Amino acid sequence: MTTRKTCIFAALLFVLFSCCTLVQSSIIGIDLGSDYLKVGRVQSNRGVQVVHNEQSKRKTPSVLAFPPDGSVLFGDLAIASASKFPNRTAIHPLDYLTRYEEHGSLLKEQGFSHGAQMYALFLKQALQIANATQHSVAAGLVIPPWLNTEQRQNVLFACEIADISSAALIHSNTACAIKYLLDWRPEQPQVILFIDIGVESASATIVSVAYQSKQLVPQSYHLQVKSHSWDKTLGGKYIDKRLAEWILQKAAAQGQLGAHSPLSIMNRAKCQTRLLQEAKRIKEILSINQETVASLENMVDSMDIQVPIYRQEVESLLVDPESIYRLVNHSLTLANLQKEQVDVIVPFGGTSRIPLIQQLLKQSLKEVNKSIHADEAAVYGATFFAALSSPNIRSRALDVKEWQTFDIWIQVFDSNSSLIWNAPLVCIGEAIPTRKEFILHPKNDFDIHLYAFRNESMVYLLENTQLSSNGSSWLGNATFHVNFTDSCEYSISYVRMAFGVNIQGFISPPELEWICTESNNLTETFNLPSNSSVIVSQQVEPERRQSKDIASKDGVLFPFRNRSTLEQYKLELQQRQKKDAMVRRYSDMCNELESRILLYRQQLTEQGHEWNVYTCEKERQKILQNLEQLEHWLYSQTSHLETSLIQQKQQQILDWIRPIQERVETYHKIQNAVEQLNSTLIFAKQVLQAGNHSKSVELLQSEVNRWEIWLNNKWNEYIQKAPCENSRAKVLSINQCDTATQTILNRISELYKATKPTSIAIHGDSPDNDTHPEIQTIWPVQSEDDNSTQQTIAMETNHDEL
Template identity: 25%
Template sequence: MQSNKKICIGIDLGTTYSCVGVIQHGNVEIIANEEGSRTTPSMVAFHADHDPLIGNSAKNEAALNPENTVFDSKRLIGRCFDDPNVQEDMKSWPFTVVSDAGRPRIKATHQGGVRYFPPEAISSMVLARMKETAEAYLGTTVTNAVITVPAYFSNAQRVATKDAAVSAGLNVLQMINEPTAAAIAYGYEKVEGKKNVLIYDLGGGTFDVSVLTIVNGNFDVRSTSGNTHLGGEDFDSRLVGYLREEFRRQFPAKDLSTNKRALSRLRTAAEKAKRELSFASQASVIIDSLFESIDWKVDITRARFEALCSDLFSKTLEPVQKALRDAKLDKSQIDEVVLVGGSTRIPKVQKLLQDFFNGKRLNKSVNPDEAVAYGAAIQAAILGGDNSLPLLQDLRLTDVTPFSLGIEVKTDDMAIVVDRNTTIPVQKNQTFVTQFDNQTVVAFNVYEGEHAKTTENNLLGHFMIQGVPPAPAGYEMFDVTFDIDKNGILNVAAVNKSTKKQNNITIVLNWK
């Protein structure tokens, strides 16, 4: 293969499935993998004596090799081991997750020994497979890419995702939010005039809501909200729990929880039943020799499934309301509610959302599985300087900060300097004072998050100013400037008004 750096691809790195697209011959092409599927399972299966399997081949043998078949790595990436969400997920995973200096590591038997993989290593393997898929289709080496991430990913999660991409041999031109990419897919070639659009993106592991105003090719994100731990995997887990209890009820002496292979097969069957219940009122779970040679069949109704997940479905409305409030729009002012993500196929999810918008017809014009990669491919072409399509030259994207940014004051108090959903680029200034008598050194700790206490937020970085003249608390003053450029790079600078001494820190936020 010969290198062609002008070709830029867009990759949707999903929790359950990933997808890659490119603009070719004037069209957006979603690229099928070697099995002919346009989406690829975000799964890696390790073996003692050969290279890992990635994608469909990994999923096909999940039941045979459950302890070494890894999925949901996106739910671990950029998180701490003691994160409550990580601890909860670990209860349902057949593979083992351990702590390494407070960070999660996935245990697997690989090529003759036990290895411990960071989550970004798993994501890197999946991204490398998407890169290979694109290269096989295009017939040339590809390095430049736009990668999508959930809008509500923290800085740590975004940095870890970018590291995974770099390890996969990709040059990340930009990281954009998944609902923003989906909005581009929806609005490209379709929107005339001005429209307020709400993107409802419910995927396999994450949920995002973004409100945008689209005017003549300008995509202005007004607000974003979401839950990085809510999606189809949670619905699967509820169904697995129900099926496990149903098996125990029928066979009181049998305990499925002792057999990882049986649980893995049960989870695969539960996912299949969930998909069937999106178009049928009843589904059958049939598994030959599930446990101790028992052939098992059980029926589940759509009503039962909806009851099992009703609280999870309802939780999606909270970010919708928050995004509308932050955008300063009433739900009646939303012109289109666009569905994205495979989990939006669930009828009850659609019914709840339609009822919330007073019976408004939901927009299903984009492919829920491919829209994010489709939009990422468009943005990749723009960044790659593709001038072949007039519409690409007119498209402009303006994003927002998904989290508030601020400085720690006193002990553990968060002083917000930049509010969440502020359009970037932006510069904000604020004055701070010394907190203690005779303070000669002042530390500036920079955080992201919405909690009043910094211990509940994410520390992004810190710096100090020394040589402050001793004085009573509150006497010495400091001008602090937060400057975020269009690439999501934050520069925080502080200057002591009396001495003019200053210091600063630069943080790559990776929001875009």
């Protein structure tokens, strides 16, 4: 019995812990593009949903601005600030991971030591949109396939700085393929070409998808990436730049620039920002319309630019057809496929909406499929990909195989730095995740070197660029030092080494196992099959095997950073956010002070307002003069003030206005009390008119007459006093009216104390039962038998209750 209770208690604890974990964890997807930020979230009973921002929009501009006041602006507010302070604006978040040296001045000015901190600040904005700042967060992040190992590590490093507990990186095209597979569920295996033409670059990915659903087999989804290829010169920002330069050339030809040259205008930061914004707007308009006009007012020296633009005129300028063909052909070559074998073409990304690009894809391959949302498909796939690794989410069975985009080789050196092993570990085009094992026979301490690169031919196919002869694209390296073990009793010892490559392209630290045998019955083997390792495990006794955990140096092939560096970067980001919070609080307090000045001034000067009625001219002028002086003081401040001083000024305003507010409040209370007394007097008269009384009504009649005369005299005297005089409230008080009302009600109760009448017919309004609950039991109710305005007093309670 005790065991059963223990099991039940443990089960309840497990369920409670699971529910708490589910509530406290958030699973989100983040598509932090160069142009817009989209955030998805797994919601209870609704699946994956795109989260709306504060403006109820599904995407937010990926722009951060740092005005001189010290605040941090994001989204539309940052865009508005960018035209004023272009050098204080952060755009294209990936630039701070790939080319953060170019933004050193802005990073230093904001107190940041690394570009990953700026990227983490973008991620913080995504967490706020998803309302996931107070819980543990598992996030799927969309990245382009061309990121090298160091840049991928910086993305994960930025996630740690932003307090994202678990991050999974997924390529943009792969995320869209997941969305396509889950939506369409193709009955037959398909080969699909996904083309992402975004702001930074263009990429093409070939994916094979399959959906299995039979009666005896549960539903399962299979996705395998066949190839990746990209072009960093085909992005939308390069198209915007070419269009902006073309607009300046046309304006110069029409004499709209005066003595200025197009180059001199383009070199001005503010002019360049406005030109690029206008070029982006023109590009979006021409995706739908045939013509438009580029309009830039007061561009330079009070000169305006007005240039008519036709789609047919600029299409060939904006898009190079050869670049599109080369991108598609290289992806087919890497996948070892012909274009006839491609079943579906799915373009997405903002720039893919250009009609010429869709026409080129149709001419080179076949009709494009527009079934997925060009802006939101990637964030849907990333959110679902993040949910796959969560134990708290029950998701559909999905098997994803990525395509390795760089070679990783392994070298082993002995203690004398002599090379004893050199072989590829993972090659370009292999399916990942994967696991590789091999066995070697070291004789002393040894070092393991891992390095990643792309050779010349692969760089041309992958990146659509040329390298120098015999050159290579070096992506990073990592080194492990292994101390040779001397605990084996036998003279022959082997080392089994295993490496794991995850779907994000990262290599886990190697697992090492010493195997001691009496005879040399093992041979050095690279990429040993899994069944061979099982044979080794069976041949060697357990006590003759040792495992050893080793840690690497800070290598770019591993998602690893020094903890002290991480804490330092977190602290710098927190300090910047605290500064922003202080600036926002100061700004809110100043805005509140300004709003109160404007509001109180309006109420004091508005004709017919109660503040204008219950104040004298002298009092109003004094308060208005004080408000004007305070407003002048507020507008004259050029630097930040202490918040305590702002609070003191707010309290000062309240001290000026409080007497008026108390006076008005007192008037309303007295007016309500007088109205209640009037209603009670009317009620008493109706009781007297009803008759059928067992006692004399002289006492009640005298009380009614006395209080009616008293009220008329007091009220006339009250209203004759000046509204601003404090002595006015002494003439007629709330307590006096309440006393009169209670006296009359007591007389009515005494009138019916001897007998219990059935009903008394009366007419008129009733006193307020909420203010006087003691009369609720005798108040008249509508008679069911009489449709006239006649009312009856319900005397259903005992006499003692009256």
